[in-house]
Amino acid sequence: MIITVTLNPAIDVTYRLPGLTVGEVHRVAEVTSRLGGKGVNVARVLHQLGEPIHAVGLADHDFGEALARELPATFLPELEEVRRTLVVVADSTTSLWEPGRQAAVGADLRLLDLLAEQIADAAAIIVSGSLAPGVPIDLPARIAQLAAAAGVPVLLDLDDAALAAAVGTGAVLTPNEDEAARLLGRPLGDPAVAVAELAARHGGPVVLTRGHRGLIANVGGMAWEVRPPAGVSGNPTGAGDASAAGLARGLANGTPWPEILADAAALGAAAVVMPVAGEIDPDAYKTFLAEVRVRRIDHEED
Amino acid sequence: MIITVTLNPAIDVTYRLPGLTVGEVHRVAEVTSRLGGKGVNVARVLHQLGEPIHAVGLADHDFGEALARELPATFLPELEEVRRTLVVVADSTTSLWEPGRQAAVGADLRLLDLLAEQIADAAAIIVSGSLAPGVPIDLPARIAQLAAAAGVPVLLDLDDAALAAAVGTGAVLTPNEDEAARLLGRPLGDPAVAVAELAARHGGPVVLTRGHRGLIANVGGMAWEVRPPAGVSGNPTGAGDASAAGLARGLANGTPWPEILADAAALGAAAVVMPVAGEIDPDAYKTFLAEVRVRRIDHEED
Numbered sequence: 001m002i003i004t005v006t007l008n009p010a011i012d013v014t015y016r017l018p019g020l021t022v023g024e025v026h027r028v029a030e031v032t033s034r035l036g037g038k039g040v041n042v043a044r045v046l047h048q049l050g051e052p053i054h055a056v057g058l059a060d061h062d063f064g065e066a067l068a069r070e071l072p073a074t075f076l077p078e079l080e081e082v083r084r085t086l087v088v089v090a091d092s093t094t095s096l097w098e099p100g101r102q103a104a105v106g107a108d109l110r111l112l113d114l115l116a117e118q119i120a121d122a123a124a125i126i127v128s129g130s131l132a133p134g135v136p137i138d139l140p141a142r143i144a145q146l147a148a149a150a151g152v153p154v155l156l157d158l159d160d161a162a163l164a165a166a167v168g169t170g171a172v173l174t175p176n177e178d179e180a181a182r183l184l185g186r187p188l189g190d191p192a193v194a195v196a197e198l199a200a201r202h203g204g205p206v207v208l209t210r211g212h213r214g215l216i217a218n219v220g221g222m223a224w225e226v227r228p229p230a231g232v233s234g235n236p237t238g239a240g241d242a243s244a245a246g247l248a249r250g251l252a253n254g255t256p257w258p259e260i261l262a263d264a265a266a267l268g269a270a271a272v273v274m275p276v277a278g279e280i281d282p283d284a285y286k287t288f289l290a291e292v293r294v295r296r297i298d299h300e301e302d
Numbered sequence: 303m304i305i306t307v308t309l310n311p312a313i314d315v316t317y318r319l320p321g322l323t324v325g326e327v328h329r330v331a332e333v334t335s336r337l338g339g340k341g342v343n344v345a346r347v348l349h350q351l352g353e354p355i356h357a358v359g360l361a362d363h364d365f366g367e368a369l370a371r372e373l374p375a376t377f378l379p380e381l382e383e384v385r386r387t388l389v390v391v392a393d394s395t396t397s398l399w400e401p402g403r404q405a406a407v408g409a410d411l412r413l414l415d416l417l418a419e420q421i422a423d424a425a426a427i428i429v430s431g432s433l434a435p436g437v438p439i440d441l442p443a444r445i446a447q448l449a450a451a452a453g454v455p456v457l458l459d460l461d462d463a464a465l466a467a468a469v470g471t472g473a474v475l476t477p478n479e480d481e482a483a484r485l486l487g488r489p490l491g492d493p494a495v496a497v498a499e500l501a502a503r504h505g506g507p508v509v510l511t512r513g514h515r516g517l518i519a520n521v522g523g524m525a526w527e528v529r530p531p532a533g534v535s536g537n538p539t540g541a542g543d544a545s546a547a548g549l550a551r552g553l554a555n556g557t558p559w560p561e562i563l564a565d566a567a568a569l570g571a572a573a574v575v576m577p578v579a580g581e582i583d584p585d586a587y588k589t590f591l592a593e594v595r596v597r598r599i600d601h602e603e604d
Contacts, residue, residue: 022322024396025397083333092324094326094328095328099332
């Protein structure tokens with residue numbers, strides 16, 4: 001079983017209407033909504049791939065109950081309310097992201113207790129996305145320590161301060177280029193050099209996620225560059241979560257790194273062709289998996 | 303006790319952010335929300351005035367439960383979900399109104415049953431606002447018949463087809479100028495003449511609501527023009543609901559019409575000075591009540 005952890009879930013709402021004009025009153029033609037957040041999207045992709053999962057996180061009572069009707073899920077009712085991300089689709093797409101709501105005092109400890117109960121059944125843990133206000137910034141790092149103590153591989157797909165707090169835990173880190181540059185405190189420069197520097201500083205695997213340019217990974221001094229299939233277009237939202245799902249599945253199964261990385265890149269591309277986050281196109285995935293190119297780029301192979 | 307009936311409630315959500323640009327992604331700085339809908343606003347004003355009320359309507363389970371913590375309220379869980387009205391306040395104000403969600407089959411009958419149980423304790427009933435999809439358009443008219451049979455005065459603040467279906471019930475009708483013109487099927491022309499014509503056709507009181515220009519009422523051939531205090535500015539949202547609350551209170555107490563109308567105009571103005579719908583400024587209300595002018599305009603007085 002793979003445990004996904006979501007510390008700031010969202011209800012992803014889409015409004016469709018003919019046009020949006022600032023300063024005007026509009027009647028929305030169509031409203032759709034979906035339970036989301038990065039960890040929930042990861043759980044959806046893994047579930048679609050047939051992997052046994054348990055989606056864990058912090059939410060409000062209604063969100064937890066509704067998600068448990070869709071996926072194996074336990075969300076503790078620790079947030080005042082779950083934020084909404086509103087996407088208004090008219091001639092163009094306008095997004096309004098609500099701030100996350102405050103977590104109850106002690107939510108971190110109760111979540112760690114829940115994970116401690118489940119860790120014996122876990123093949124991997126993945127923590128994805130931002131933290132609701134009130135969640136201690138080192139909670140993902142403490143989850144990594146709990147997993148490490150139990151011998152369970154862990155992937156942390158974080159940003160900003162939570163990512164910085166996770167450096168040194170040995171967990172798999174998956175910064176994007178902006179996040180990596182902020183961690184290094186300088187412009188990224190040669191990405192392979194940057195990833196090597198981050199991995200050395202971290203003492204664990206670092207996978208740099210580069211959108212349509214693919215992945216660069218550094219694991220124990222070995223490094224790979226992964227190029228996804230060219231010319232894939234669609235909705236990039238959720239592609240990172242699908243890639244992360246692939247990494248988590250590979251970690252859970254002990255798959256060799258080059259194969260893990262190819263799988264992650266193919267899943268990311270197979271998410272781009274789907275209109276909503278948290279889903280992949282299974283046929284496109286098979287096709288893309290054959291097209292992904294993984295190249296070893298560390299000096300050992302030069 | 304005054305019963306307020308809301309057949310298409312709303313959660314009124316306000317986003318505040320520095321600027322809104324179509325096609326961009328925005329982080330919302332502040333989110334506030336409030337349980338609303340026209341009948342709920344009427345109930346809030348009456349409650350603030352110290353009137354015994356019972357707010358009744360159709361909603362979902364969460365809305366009903368949350369409203370009952372704020373007001374004496376029974377909302378049947380007959381809607382899939384309660385719609386949201388989103389107001390985005392940036393440099394200017396942009397509104398996005400979700401469509402109402404479908405009501406369960408038989409919701410109208412269950413609401414009538416609820417009202418039939420409560421009618422013995424009612425001094426007046428007021429039905430305000432639109433109808434959720436699936437609610438038969440003549441439900442307000444049937445509520446008026448139920449009230450009439452019990453000798454309870456009823457006010458219907460409706461629009462479009464539900465208003466048209468209520469003509470002939472004898473209930474107090476409160477169209478605005480657009481609604482009155484649509485009912486007559488012609489441009490409004492002299493509003494006093496139009497109101498007299500509508501009242502004659504309806505066989506009951508008609509109060510034309512004219513925003514900052516006040517009210518014109520025709521009751522059994524007697525007519526009054528009511529001028530609110532001049533120069534009141536602020537937020538007109540909810541002013542009509544505050545006026546309607548005044549009318550309902552007057553009907554419940556058997557107050558003479560000129561006094562009812564003065565009260566309604568003063569309450570409307572006292573709502574304009576408040577930033578949110580469903581509230582009045584009590585001091586402004588007292589001041590405005592002294593400033594309102596009610597003039598008899600039917601021929602009896604010429």
